Amino acid sequence: MKIDAQIVQATPGPHAVWVQGVTFTYHGAERPALRAVSFVQSAGETIGVMGASGAGKSTLAKCLNRIVPEFEDGDFRGTIRIAGEALEHLRVCEVAPKVGMVFQDFESQLFSTNVAHEVAFAMEQVGMDRAEMDRRIIPALEAVGLRGFEHRDPMSLSGGEKQRLAIASVLALRPSVIVLDEPTTDLDPEGRAEIFELIAKLRAQGLSLIVIEHESEELRAANRIIVLREGEIATDGPPAEVFARTELLMECGVRPPGLGHALKLLGIDAQAESVEQAYDAIVRAYPRVGATLVDNVADSRAPGHPATSGNAATTGPPFMAIENVSFSYADGPRVLDSIDLRVEAGDFIAIVGQNGSGKTTLAKQIVGLLQPATGRVIIEGKNRAQMRPAETAREVAYVFQNPDHQIFAATVQEEVAFGPRNFGLADGEIERRCNEALEAVGLQNERQSDPFLLSKGERQRLAVASVLVLRPRMLILDEPTTGLDHREQLRMMALVRDLNRAGIAIVIITHTPWLVAEYARRVVLLRKGAKIFDGGVREFFMQDELLRSSSFRAPEITELSRRFGTLALSTGEFVAWVKGRA
Amino acid sequence: MPIYLYIDRGTFVHRLHPTVKVFALFVMFWSVYWVDNPIALAPVGLVMLWIAQLTDSWPNFYRLRWLFAILVFSTTIAWMVFYRRGAVLVNVPIFHISRLSLIFGVGRGIKLAELLAASVLFLSTTKIEEFTYGLQRMRVPYRVGFAISLSFRLVPLFIDSAVTIVDAQRLRGYDFNQGGPIERVRRYVPVVIPVFMGALRKANNMAMALEARGFGFSHEPTTFIDYPVTGADIMAFGFLIALGTLSFMLYWTGLGGIGPLK
Numbered sequence: 001m002k003i004d005a006q007i008v009q010a011t012p013g014p015h016a017v018w019v020q021g022v023t024f025t026y027h028g029a030e031r032p033a034l035r036a037v038s039f040v041q042s043a044g045e046t047i048g049v050m051g052a053s054g055a056g057k058s059t060l061a062k063c064l065n066r067i068v069p070e071f072e073d074g075d076f077r078g079t080i081r082i083a084g085e086a087l088e089h090l091r092v093c094e095v096a097p098k099v100g101m102v103f104q105d106f107e108s109q110l111f112s113t114n115v116a117h118e119v120a121f122a123m124e125q126v127g128m129d130r131a132e133m134d135r136r137i138i139p140a141l142e143a144v145g146l147r148g149f150e151h152r153d154p155m156s157l158s159g160g161e162k163q164r165l166a167i168a169s170v171l172a173l174r175p176s177v178i179v180l181d182e183p184t185t186d187l188d189p190e191g192r193a194e195i196f197e198l199i200a201k202l203r204a205q206g207l208s209l210i211v212i213e214h215e216s217e218e219l220r221a222a223n224r225i226i227v228l229r230e231g232e233i234a235t236d237g238p239p240a241e242v243f244a245r246t247e248l249l250m251e252c253g254v255r256p257p258g259l260g261h262a263l264k265l266l267g268i269d270a271q272a273e274s275v276e277q278a279y280d281a282i283v284r285a286y287p288r289v290g291a292t293l294v295d296n297v298a299d300s301r302a303p304g305h306p307a308t309s310g311n312a313a314t315t316g317p318p319f320m321a322i323e324n325v326s327f328s329y330a331d332g333p334r335v336l337d338s339i340d341l342r343v344e345a346g347d348f349i350a351i352v353g354q355n356g357s358g359k360t361t362l363a364k365q366i367v368g369l370l371q372p373a374t375g376r377v378i379i380e381g382k383n384r385a386q387m388r389p390a391e392t393a394r395e396v397a398y399v400f401q402n403p404d405h406q407i408f409a410a411t412v413q414e415e416v417a418f419g420p421r422n423f424g425l426a427d428g429e430i431e432r433r434c435n436e437a438l439e440a441v442g443l444q445n446e447r448q449s450d451p452f453l454l455s456k457g458e459r460q461r462l463a464v465a466s467v468l469v470l471r472p473r474m475l476i477l478d479e480p481t482t483g484l485d486h487r488e489q490l491r492m493m494a495l496v497r498d499l500n501r502a503g504i505a506i507v508i509i510t511h512t513p514w515l516v517a518e519y520a521r522r523v524v525l526l527r528k529g530a531k532i533f534d535g536g537v538r539e540f541f542m543q544d545e546l547l548r549s550s551s552f553r554a555p556e557i558t559e560l561s562r563r564f565g566t567l568a569l570s571t572g573e574f575v576a577w578v579k580g581r582a
Numbered sequence: 583m584p585i586y587l588y589i590d591r592g593t594f595v596h597r598l599h600p601t602v603k604v605f606a607l608f609v610m611f612w613s614v615y616w617v618d619n620p621i622a623l624a625p626v627g628l629v630m631l632w633i634a635q636l637t638d639s640w641p642n643f644y645r646l647r648w649l650f651a652i653l654v655f656s657t658t659i660a661w662m663v664f665y666r667r668g669a670v671l672v673n674v675p676i677f678h679i680s681r682l683s684l685i686f687g688v689g690r691g692i693k694l695a696e697l698l699a700a701s702v703l704f705l706s707t708t709k710i711e712e713f714t715y716g717l718q719r720m721r722v723p724y725r726v727g728f729a730i731s732l733s734f735r736l737v738p739l740f741i742d743s744a745v746t747i748v749d750a751q752r753l754r755g756y757d758f759n760q761g762g763p764i765e766r767v768r769r770y771v772p773v774v775i776p777v778f779m780g781a782l783r784k785a786n787n788m789a790m791a792l793e794a795r796g797f798g799f800s801h802e803p804t805t806f807i808d809y810p811v812t813g814a815d816i817m818a819f820g821f822l823i824a825l826g827t828l829s830f831m832l833y834w835t836g837l838g839g840i841g842p843l844k
Contacts, residue, residue: 067790071789091793091798092790092793096799101791108791109788109795111710111792111795113710116806117806120806125797125803126799127804130806153588153590364749369749390755390757393755400750404776405776406747406750406772407779408772408773418756422754422756423755467753
């Protein structure tokens with residue numbers, strides 16, 4: 001993405017942001033969401049804010065533009081100044097020209113039918129004259145790489161483009177600081193890369209940015225990292241310093257950068273911002289490892305990852321087979337193109353590919369929500385076309401990306417019991433199955449809780465329980481970790497791994513490389529509806545050209561291991577390999 | 583699948599002043615309101631067909647073809663139950679099938695279809711911003727106008743979400759087609775609650791995003807796009823006045839009712 005235009009930011013004075021003793025308690029909450037938070041952001045500084053879900057990150061962001069306490073009811077104490085001006089007594093809309101805010105949900109922040117008009121929207125609201133709007137629109141679009149898109153409908157843009165448009169629309173107001181609240185959560189790898197590239201360029205232009213993000217690797221270039229824990233600042237410092245405190249990060253529900261964590265586990269007192277730096281540090285500390293480069297990937301297999309081939313068991317009838325399936329939506333282009341896929345009992349498959357590559361459509365073909373135009377889906381030897389979706393549900397369960405698309409009952413117990421009731425099971429059997437499913441997902445103590453009051457991670461696990469209760473033999477999870485913090489991601493994936501070990505075939509649709517590396521045993525890569533890779537995880541991460549052309553990056557630890565001529569899928573595996581060779 | 587109806591074409595209808603378009607929608611509704619007779623509804627229908635052809639709006643009508651068919655068919659059937667005038671042609675229990683009830687039922691069906699068609703044409707040729715601007719020029723407060731136009735954008739999103747929720751519940755073995763009519767309505771509770779909760783969440787997110795973009799800063803926001811009044815607007819305005827007057831005259835003279843067909 002080329003940035004030609006310089007975006008002029010309002011002169012913020014000595015400090016872009018000055019936060020002093022901010023405490024906020026939501027109405028009816030038992031404890032404050034933020035507790036005595038104080039920090040100062042210098043003009044031109046980029047601050048990364050991290051922490052577990054519920055740590056107070058979004059609340060802090062909302063305080064900066066007065067959504068808290070203007071919009072969210074509660075008790076607010078403390079002082080916030082933006083570019084030297086106190087925000088007290090200002091309405092949210094009056095703060096808009098000072099603080100630009102980009103939200104996670106890009107669909108909810110676009111209101112116009114035309115890109116240029118979308119950029120103009122905020123300027124119209126503050127009463128700017130047309131000539132000035134004209135002067136600002138093109139530079140803002142240039143800054144985010146959307147020049148030439150002026151007449152496009154925002155809804156026709158990709159996720160990454162929509163989020164860039166949202167950033168352009170706040171840039172146009174030239175605020176003193178821009179706050180980005182998890183701007184890449186709902187994006188595919190290509191969209192994520194676009195946004196982080198843009199953030200880096202805005203930072204290089206000297207804009208003051210506050211970026212809330214879960215992935216620590218993406219915040220290495222920030223000037224400072226603030227980690228929040230239960231509403232308080234747990235640590236605040238330069239990335240190298242903060243990311244070196246791996247125990248603290250893990251305590252705070254933050255995933256430490258893989259490279260730094262590996263160096264620490266290897267007893268190397270150094271920080272690495274790139275694979276090259278980590279490689280040099282390891283070679284210096286372990287000269288023998290550097291000197292004995294191997295090129296034997298198979299040699300690097302580790303316990304827990306026995307299958308490196310995607311087609312390990314292709315003899316005999318599979319549990320589920322997709323045979324030459326093609327599909328198009330009404331009047332649309334082909335979404336699936338002659339797909340063949342076999343899933344064996346006990347498989348653990350990750351389906352990856354950019355948004356629009358056909359991943360969810362493929363899953364819907366398996367469970368019977370869509371019918372193939374050509375080809376067929378076979379489940380347990382039966383043609384799925386002759387099975388109703390409800391019948392298929394007993395064999396293959398599908399957990400939607402958004403758990404809120406199915407939750408409706410008054411209690412967790414009732415929510416889980418809904419499925420078995422539909423199948424007319426006896427009360428005793430329903431009770432037994434509910435207990436079993438709730439225990440499997442760790443919600444046995446929440447039986448009488450209101451599902452809508454659970455955390456996102458708990459709601460996601462509830463969604464799993466509510467299909468698990470039907471005792472399916474295969475489980476499809478559509479982006480099961482989206483929007484979860486690291487701790488919740490680990491918990492979710494531990495649950496999925498346990499289910500797999502219990503014999504349930506798992507298919508996850510995901511954009512997250514480390515999940516694929518650490519949990520899956522086979523990868524299916526889709527591109528424009530066609531299957532272009534189906535094989536073992538190690539084999540997949542060795543396909544450099546394929547990864548590049550699919551905008552899918554191997555985890556850094558995997559890239560580092562490949563510099564040594566091996567291929568490790570996790571930090572633990574890599575550290576064990578180095579120590580074994582040293 | 584596109585979720586909005588606006589079709590970007592450079593036709594003269596697309597280029598009409600937003601106020602004229604909002605007025606056109608009002609005149610279409612007005613014209614349909616005064617007339618019951620299917621033949622008397624024809625002029626308005628023909629005007630709409632002409633505009634649909636001119637603006638290349640057929641894809642939207644095609645998308646909604648089943649809705650149009652169901653609307654006309656179910657309304658005709660319903661009025662054959664409730665409109666009990668004229669000599670019975672065929673004896674069917676509950677129904678009163680007479681020439682008069684058929685004409686009345688078909689007329690009501692066409693009337694509803696024309697109201698829907700007017701809305702489809704309006705949304706096919708009018709951007710959300712134009713809708714807001716048009717309402718604003720007609721002295722509707724900016725916040726109200728914006729809320730109305732935004733709701734048009736939200737409906738397709740909610741429909742999309744409802745379809746996903748129906749799928750999710752079907753995959754848990756739920757059968758929406760069990761029981762009589764009341765039971766079937768009741769069985770949509772597992773869809774209505776998640777849609778409602780999702781709508782609340784979405785509305786809350788949108789409201790925050792709107793305020794964060796300065797919405798409410800000024801009671802009379804400026805506009806980025808200039809909408810000059812042209813000769814075409816004046817001609818269209820005159821035509822709409824004539825159409826509205828014609829419909830009212832049809833009512834006034836009794837030609838628009840079903841009386842003459844008795």
